[in-house]
Structure formats: C-alpha cells, structure tokens
Amino acid sequence: MSEWRMDVLTGRWVVIAAERGGRPFDFKVEREETRAGPCPLCPGYERETPPEIAAYRAPGTAPDTPGWRVRVVPNKFPAVRGCGCAVVAAYGVHRAMPGIGAHEMVIETPEHVRGLEDLDPEQAVDTLRMWQERCLALRHPSWVEYIQVFKNVGRAAGASLEHTHSQIMALPFVPREVAAELAAVRAPEGCRLCAVVRHELAEGSRVVVAGRHVVVFAPFASRFPFELWAVPLAHEGDFARANRAVLEEMASALRGALGRLARVLERPPYNLVLHTGPVNRAAGDFHWHLELLPRLTVPAGFEFGTGYYVNPLPPEAAARYLTDDNSR
Ligand SMILES: [Zn+2]
Ligand SMILES: [Zn+2]
Ligand SMILES: [Zn+2]
Numbered sequence: 001m002s003e004w005r006m007d008v009l010t011g012r013w014v015v016i017a018a019e020r021g022g023r024p025f026d027f028k029v030e031r032e033e034t035r036a037g038p039c040p041l042c043p044g045y046e047r048e049t050p051p052e053i054a055a056y057r058a059p060g061t062a063p064d065t066p067g068w069r070v071r072v073v074p075n076k077f078p079a080v081r082g083c084g085c086a087v088v089a090a091y092g093v094h095r096a097m098p099g100i101g102a103h104e105m106v107i108e109t110p111e112h113v114r115g116l117e118d119l120d121p122e123q124a125v126d127t128l129r130m131w132q133e134r135c136l137a138l139r140h141p142s143w144v145e146y147i148q149v150f151k152n153v154g155r156a157a158g159a160s161l162e163h164t165h166s167q168i169m170a171l172p173f174v175p176r177e178v179a180a181e182l183a184a185v186r187a188p189e190g191c192r193l194c195a196v197v198r199h200e201l202a203e204g205s206r207v208v209v210a211g212r213h214v215v216v217f218a219p220f221a222s223r224f225p226f227e228l229w230a231v232p233l234a235h236e237g238d239f240a241r242a243n244r245a246v247l248e249e250m251a252s253a254l255r256g257a258l259g260r261l262a263r264v265l266e267r268p269p270y271n272l273v274l275h276t277g278p279v280n281r282a283a284g285d286f287h288w289h290l291e292l293l294p295r296l297t298v299p300a301g302f303e304f305g306t307g308y309y310v311n312p313l314p315p316e317a318a319a320r321y322l323t324d325d326n327s328r
Pocket of ligand 2: 185191192193194195234235236286287
C-alpha cells in the first residue's frame with residue numbers, strides 16, 4: 001500500500017510507493033571502476049589547478065607543492081565569481097544581477113580515492129574542519145547571504161572529477177529550501193527538527209547511527225531510496241561554530257553511514273549537502289544538518305512538475321538494510 005508523507009521541515013510531500021521496488025538489489029547501479037590516478041587533484045599536479053586559497057600542509061612546504069593533507073582551490077570553471085555588486089536590475093518584467101558569488105573546491109585528501117567513506121578518520125575530520133574554516137572566511141563580503149557546502153560523488157551525481165573533493169559556494173540569496181527549513185526551525189511550538197530527532201530516537205525504526213552528539217536516520221518523508229540525514233542532537237544554528245566533539249562524531253557517523261551504503265549498494269553515486277544557518281543571523285536560528293542523497297532513481301516529470309517525489313523504498317526498509325549486520 002502506498003502512502004503520502006509530508007516532510008515537516010519544508011512541507012514537501014512524497015509518495016512512498018513500496019510495491020514499485022523494495023530490495024537493495026533493485027537499486028544497484030552500474031559500478032564505476034575507480035582509476036588509480038594520477039589526476040589534476042593528485043599531489044605533484046598542483047599547477048593544474050588555480051593557485052591554492054588554503055591548505056593543511058606539512059611545515060616548511062610551499063603553497064601549490066606536495067605536502068598538503070587538505071587543499072582548497074578556486075573552482076576552475078566557477079558558476080559564479082567574487083566581484084561585482086548585488087544590485088538587481090530590471091529588464092521589463094525580468095530581473096537579473098551580475099553573477100557574483102564564490103566557488104571553491106576542497107580537495108579532501110592527497111590520495112586518489114572516490115568518496116568521504118574512503119578517508120581515514122583524521123582526514124574526514126580535517127575535511128569538515130576545512131569546511132568550517134572556509135564558511136567563516138567566505139561570509140565577509142556584505143552580499144553573502146548563504147554558504148552552500150556540497151559534494152558530488154560518482155558520474156550520476158554530477159562529479160566530473162573522480163578524486164574525492166567537495167565544493168563550497170557563497171551566494172547572494174538564501175535558498176528556498178533553507179528558507180522553508182528556517183521557518184520550521186522557528187515554529188511557535190519549538191524547533192521541528194529537534195522534535196523529529198526526538199521522535200526518531202524514541203521510535204528507532206529509521207535510525208542508522210545513534211551517537212552521543214549526532215544521529216543518522218532515514219527521514220520519514222525520504223525523497224530517494226536510502227536518503228539519510230545526519231543531525232547534531234544539540235540545537236545549533238551555525239555549522240561553522242560546531243565544536244570539535246560534534247565535528248569528530250559527525251565525521252565518523254558520515255563515514256559509517258557511507259560505508260554501510262557502499263556495502264549494501266556497491267558504492268552508489270551520491271550527493272551530500274549541508275544545510276546551515278544563513279549568514280548574518282542569530283546562531284540559534286537554525287539547526288544545521290547534512291542530507292545524504294544516493295542517486296539511484298532519476299527525478300522525472302512528476303518531480304519537476306510538482307516538486308514532490310516518488311520513492312519506491314520505505315525509509316524503514318532502508319534503515320533495516322543499512323543496520324542489518326549480515327549486509328556488512
Ligand atoms: Zn587524483
Ligand atoms: Zn533544533
Ligand atoms: Zn535540510
């Protein structure tokens with residue numbers, strides 16, 4: 001029996017249509033072989049990227065030479081650029097603005113590996129620390145309203161480079177999705193994401209990782225098979241100010257969840273997106289979290305027409321597959 005479910009953060013509906021699929025086997029995608037490298041993001045090829053903006057590197061090593069653990073460079077083909085002013089011009093009924101913004105790439109490890117799940121624990125924490133550092137550095141221009149951190153892994157998820165990396169964009173707007181979540185976080189009855197976390201921990205059927213500071217669960221209104229959210233238990237608005245303990249646990253929860261996904265689905269393509277408080281707002285105004293979106297189904301006419309989703313795998317089943325120790 002299918003069921004309409006609502007995401008209480010955004011008001012978005014999904015149809016959980018279990019009879020259309022249901023076992024991990026149905027969702028396995030063609031395996032992409034990882035090439036051994038080297039590639040333009042590998043050490044020794046630093047000249048092939050624009051000059052580095054920031055890096056964690058061994059003492060005494062120079063920028064744009066090997067010796068780094070995490071390296072940040074401008075995106076070679078940026079969608080937006082850092083200068084200009086955020087003035088909206090009218091063209092008759094239309095509105096436009098110069099393509100201002102910042103677009104950076106975080107190269108998460110010198111090793112030529114494919115995803116966050118392949119990083120060792122310190123390397124994963126360093127990646128999240130670098131995200132924090134860049135989120136703080138990028139918020140200064142007055143036009144910056146939001147900083148979007150995201151990650152594409154696998155060709156079907158939009159990755160053009162195989163070597164694991166994430167991207168950070170500073171934007172002159174607050175995205176609609178975040179604005180909807182912001183309203184839910186400030187609901188008169190209290191933060192709805194806090195309420196969701198309490199409900200999921202008490203009920204348990206969708207929980208994949210339950211830690212002291214972080215929970216990973218398959219959301220009730222999952223848009224995609226095996227969608228997972230990683231949420232700090234404490235109500236914190238600003239990812240960039242999350243403390244070391246939370247960051248370490250988030251890094252290990254993500255690696256754990258991605259490792260389970262890789263085992264059950266043979267390394268599916270995925271996107272990982274951070275939702276954090278808009279820039280220049282009180283820190284308590286949001287509840288930051290990461291959304292992990294495996295790309296096993298293709299959004300089509302229904303999704304584009306309505307903004308709603310059809311998901312053939314109930315999140316309870318996804319959580320069961322991911323926590324079943326036989327699948328390890
Ligand atoms: Zn590489
Ligand atoms: Zn909250
Ligand atoms: Zn979100």
